[in-house]
Amino acid sequence: MQVVHWDASLDSSDASREGPPRDFIRDEQRHNFRRKRATSNKRRAESRESGNLPRQQEPWPFARKGAASKPHLSRGAFLFEANFLRYKMRARKTIGRALTIAALASASLCAVPRTAANDSPRVVVDETGRRVTLPAEVHRIVSLAPNLTETIYALGAGARLAGDSDYCDVPEEAKSKPHIGAPVNPNLEAIIALKPDVVLASAAINWPATADALLKLGVPVYTTEPHTVDDMLVGITHIGAVIGAEAEANSLTTSLRARLDALAQALAGRAPRRVLFIVWDDPLISIGPHTFIADALRLSGGVSVLDVEQSWPHVSLEHVVKLQPEFLVFTGDHGDGETSKLEELRERKVWRELDAVKAGRVAFISGEVDRPAPKLIDAIEDLAKQLHPEAFAKPAEPGGAR
C-alpha cells in the first residue's frame, strides 16, 4: 500500500522550479498560492468554495455546493448520510476494498512522498479534500467536464478516455466518445456502465453531490478545483499523476509556464488596460475580482473597470458610460466576428457613445477563457496581443504603456 500526499510532494517540486522573473502581480500571487498550498488540505479546502471562485466575501449558501469545500461537515441538509445504504454497501464490499479502507485509516496520517509506482492501490487526497483510492494503473478514464477532457487529450491519454460529458467538444475526437450526460447532472448508471478506473470531476462545473454519490458507490472520483490559472497548471500535474502521465504533465506545464513567463516579460512595465469584460451583453453581465476570468485577464495585461465584490455582477449600461473602459472584451470567436460586432455596437444606442466603441477598441477572447484547460493559455496570449498590440509589434520598451 502506498500513500501519496500530493501537497507535500508538489509543494517541494513547485518551489524548486526555477523560472524567469515575472511582474510583481504574478509574483505576489504565486507567493500566496505557495503559502496556501503549504497549509493542510482541509484548511485549504475550507478557504475555498466550489466553482471557480475563491472564497472571499460571499457566504456559501447551499450545502450541496458547499460539500466540495467542506467535505465532512457539509453533509448537512441535502447530504445526510443514508446510513442504511452505506452499511449495506460496506458490508458487500469485496475483501480487497475492505483491506484498502483499513489500510487507509492507518496510513492516512503519514504522508509518504510519491515514489516509483507499484501494483497496490494508491490513496490520494484530491483538490477538494476527499480521500480517493485509485488503482495502481489507470486504463479507463471518464471525464465529467470539458476542461478535463481537453487536459486528458493534451496529456496524450485520449485513447484511455472511456467516456465524457455531453459538453466535451475540444478536441473534435472528444465528441465521438460515449457521453454520460451533462456535467451538472450526469447519468450515474452510464458512468458505471463504462467501468472506469477513475472518474475525473471539476468543482468548477460538476456538482459535489455527484462525486459524493459515486464515491459512496465505490467508484474513485478525483475532483480538481481550479480558481486561478496557476491552480489550473497545478491541476494538470495532479491529473497527470492520477492517470499515470506524470512526464507528459511535467513537460506540458513547463512549456505553458514558459509561455506565461514570456508573456509577463513582454507586458512588463505596461499599465494594465482598463477593461469591461462582457460575459453576456443582454443583460449585461461582467466579472468580479475573484473569478477565474479575472485572473486570466490580469495575465493578459488587463484589469476590470468594475469595483465590485460579486462574482458575476449584473451591470447597468449607465454605470459603464460613467466608467468609460478602455477596451470592451467579448467572449467568442475573433476574426470576422470582430468587425461585425463592432458594427453592431455602433448601431446600438448608448453603446455607440462609449469611447471604446468609437475608437474601435473591442477585443475578443475565445470561449476557452472560462475553461481551466491548456488552451486557456492560447486565449490569454491572444487577448494580450489585442490589448497591448504595441508590446508585440516591436521589442518591449520600458514604460511603453500609454
Place this chain on the structure above:
Amino acid sequence: MQPMTPRRILGICALLGAVLFIAVVISLRLGAYPMSFRAIIESLYQNATGRGDQIPTDYQMVIFGLRLPRIAFGIIVGAALAVSGAGFQALLRNPLADPYVLGVSSGAALGAIVSLIFAPHVPLAMQGAAFAGAGITILGVYFLGRRGGQIDSSTLLLAGIISASFLSAIIMFLMTTLSGRDLRGMAFWLMGDLATPPQMPLGLLSFVTLAAIGAIYTTASDLNLILTGEQEAKHLGVNVARVKLVVYISASLLTGLAVSVSGAIGYVGLLVPHVMRMLFGSDYRILIPASALGGAIAIVAADTLARTVASPTELPVGAMTAIVGAPVFIYLLRRRVG
C-alpha cells in the same frame, strides 16, 4: 356509488399495489446500464438469501446503490405529494388545490434554502424549515383566499399563484445575490430532481410519511362530511377545528418532506387524487390510500421516463410530470365541463 366496505378498500389497494409493483419492476429494468431481467432477479435473489458478495460489483452499484434507492425515494415523494394534495383539496374544499399550485411547494423550497444559508450543517434543519415554509405558506394563502369569512375558490387559487410567484422571486433573489452564476445545481433541484440519491435516512423518512398519511386517514370519514359543508359537519358532531388542524399539519409536513427530498415536483398532488376520484369515487376512506399508491406509481413512472427518454442525459422528474401532467389536467377539466 358502491358501498364502501373494507373488502373493497383492500381490493382497490391490492390492484394499485400490483400496478406499483409492475412499475417498480419496469423501472428496475430500464436505465443507462443495460441489464436483463434475469440478472436483476438473480441479484435480488442472491441478496435476499444472504449471498450478496456473489453479485457482480457493477450490478450491486446499479441495482442497490442507484435504482432501488431512487425508486424508494420516488415512492415516498409520490405518496406524500398525492396525499397532501388530497388533504389540501378537502381542507380548502377546492378541487384545484395542490401543494404546487397553492405555492406551498415554493414555500417549502424557500424554507429549505433559507435553512441551507443559515444552518447548513444542522441535521434535519432543512426538513424542519421546509415543513415550516409549507405551513406558513398554506396559512397565508388560506387567509388571503377568504372573502367575507368564506373561502372563495378563485380568490384562493389566485392567492396561491401570487404566493408561488412571490416566493419564487425571493428564491431567485437569494440565489442570484448569494451565489452568482453557480445556481446550476439548485436550479435543477427546484425543478424537482431525483437524480443524485438524496442523502437522507430512508427509514425515518418513510416512517414520518406513513405516520402523516395515517393521521390524515384517521380523519377520512370526517373529511367526507366536511366536504358537504362545514356547518353540516358540525351539526353531525364532527370536531371541524380538530380535523382541519390534523389535516393542515400533516399535509404541510408531507409537502415539506417531499420538497426536501426532491425539490418542487408539480401536478402529482393535483392530478393523482383527481384520477383516483374518477376511478374509485370521492370517498376519502378510499381516496387517501388510493392517492398514496397512485402518487407512488406516478413518480416512479415519471422518474423512469426522466432518466431514459434522453439517456444518458437526465431530465428533472418535475419537468416530466409537468409535460405529462399539464395536458392530462386540461383534458380532465374539459371533460368535466362537457
